[in-house]
Amino acid sequence: MSRPLRRYLGVDFMGVATISASRVDLGRALARVTKAPFKPHQKLRLLRTYLLPKLTYGLVFGRLMAGSLQELDREVRSAVRSWLKFPPGVPSAYIHAPVKSGGLGIVSLSASIPSLRRQRLLALRGSSWGVARAAADLDFVRQQLAWCDRATPSAPKPSSSAEFAAALHESVDGKELRQCSESLISSQWVDWALEGIGARDYRHFHAVRVASLPTAVRCTRGSRGTTLPLCRACRSRSEHLYHVVQQCPRTHRGRILRHDAVAKQIAGALSSSGWDVERERLYHMPSDQGKKPNIVAVKPNQSCIILDVQVVNGSLDMEQTWRAKIRKYDTNDLRQAVSELKGVAPNNIRVMAATLSWRGVWCGKSATELRELGISVGVLRGITTRVLLGSYLNWWSFYRGTSLHPSLPPPPSSSSLIPRAGVG
Numbered sequence: 104m105s106r107p108l109r110r111y112l113g114v115d116f117m118g119v120a121t122i123s124a125s126r127v128d129l130g131r132a133l134a135r136v137t138k139a140p141f142k143p144h145q146k147l148r149l150l151r152t153y154l155l156p157k158l159t160y161g162l163v164f165g166r167l168m169a170g171s172l173q174e175l176d177r178e179v180r181s182a183v184r185s186w187l188k189f190p191p192g193v194p195s196a197y198i199h200a201p202v203k204s205g206g207l208g209i210v211s212l213s214a215s216i217p218s219l220r221r222q223r224l225l226a227l228r229g230s231s232w233g234v235a236r237a238a239a240d241l242d243f244v245r246q247q248l249a250w251c252d253r254a255t256p257s258a259p260k261p262s263s264s265a266e267f268a269a270a271l272h273e274s275v276d277g278k279e280l281r282q283c284s285e286s287l288i289s290s291q292w293v294d295w296a297l298e299g300i301g302a303r304d305y306r307h308f309h310a311v312r313v314a315s316l317p318t319a320v321r322c323t324r325g326s327r328g329t330t331l332p333l334c335r336a337c338r339s340r341s342e343h344l345y346h347v348v349q350q351c352p353r354t355h356r357g358r359i360l361r362h363d364a365v366a367k368q369i370a371g372a373l374s375s376s377g378w379d380v381e382r383e384r385l386y387h388m389p390s391d392q393g394k395k396p397n398i399v400a401v402k403p404n405q406s407c408i409i410l411d412v413q414v415v416n417g418s419l420d421m422e423q424t425w426r427a428k429i430r431k432y433d434t435n436d437l438r439q440a441v442s443e444l445k446g447v448a449p450n451n452i453r454v455m456a457a458t459l460s461w462r463g464v465w466c467g468k469s470a471t472e473l474r475e476l477g478i479s480v481g482v483l484r485g486i487t488t489r490v491l492l493g494s495y496l497n498w499w500s501f502y503r504g505t506s507l508h509p510s511l512p513p514p515p516s517s518s519s520l521i522p523r524a525g526v527g
């Protein structure tokens with residue numbers, strides 16, 4: 104006669120022994136979430152805060168094999184990729200790296216469960232209960248600890264959040280996200296309840312953040328030689344996403360619009376905080392042709408700021424870029440010119456820069472300074488998503504544009520201009 108199956112705190116027991124965690128039907132739960140009429144960020148939040156934590160206890164205390172954890176991870180990644188419509192090639196590290204490091208913050212079960220089991224077993228030795236301390240020396244516990252060692256992913260596979268972040272930042276697509284943790288504002292849109300972001304925009308923002316938008320260079324990965332395909336519009340550089348969004352003459356107008364939108368948002372926030380704001384005035388100076396900072400703002404207590412906006416390349420040290428922009432405007436001539444016009448002492452003028460990357464990553468010091476001026480986190484978060492939108496629209500307009508380098512033949516039909524993701 105078989106012994107009855109008992110379920111206690113989510114773990115199945117047969118007699119006194121745990122049995123395989125067979126009731127973990129993650130695939131069915133993921134399918135239900137996939138079919139539910141939720142936005143992608145709501146599905147991600149369900150997975151992160153409900154589905155995976157619900158599984159953790161049973162996986163730590165129940166019996167299972169390392170291969171089953173990897174299978175569960177594959178199911179999770181597959182669901183996330185479908186929710187965000189990722190093309191092939193988006194690194195798994197983007198899914199498992201912490202949100203503040205530029206990832207999606209989805210826990211990897213194969214990386215976390217063996218470690219949690221090991222912690223539980225090692226805690227037996229420190230228990231105040233003598234029976235638990237005695238159990239720590241049982242063969243069963245030793246076997247379980249050996250299983251944890253075998254099941255923990257070994258290098259080069261990441262086995263912790265920090266290692267997933269490092270793997271993301273070492274990847275071609277993720278290296279521009281390595282300064283993400285300098286300011287939490289860079290990533291808050293990913294998991295905050297930002298109901299204002301539509302499903303399509305949310306997916307587009309991730310495509311910009313992880314640089315998965317199709318370009319000629321991306322779509323020929325693995326199938327070309329060492330020569331990268333040149334930009335179809337200007338023929339001056341390889342058709343990387345960075346070139347399309349940030350450098351190509353075809354998207355120049357889009358970059359101006361994005362820059363002006365950021366300057367407008369900052370100016371509006373300063374006005375709301377009591378600053379008297381002036382935009383785009385040209386200051387004539389004897390030493391050069393003059394300077395036109397994006398914003399000069401004065402407060403009634405006679406403090407004054409000169410502020411310029413820049414949306415930059417995130418693969419460089421953004422603090423250096425930020426300092427270079429400040430140096431450009433922090434000149435005696437400009438201070439004197441602003442001082443005379445605004446009636447503020449030159450040494451009471453602060454020169455600043457609003458610096459973030461085209462993939463929505465803030466220079467930490469720039470974000471901190473803007474917060475000190477009274478600009479809210481909500482406004483800075485809005486600037487992050489505005490930049491992501493602008494970068495996406497640059498890519499969109501690039502593939503619908505027809506302006507070409509004079510030496511190039513006329514374009515084929517417009518529908519064939521947009522490369523398809525994953526086409527080799």
Ligand SMILES: [Zn+2]
Nearest residue numbers: 334336337351
């Ligand atoms: Zn170009």
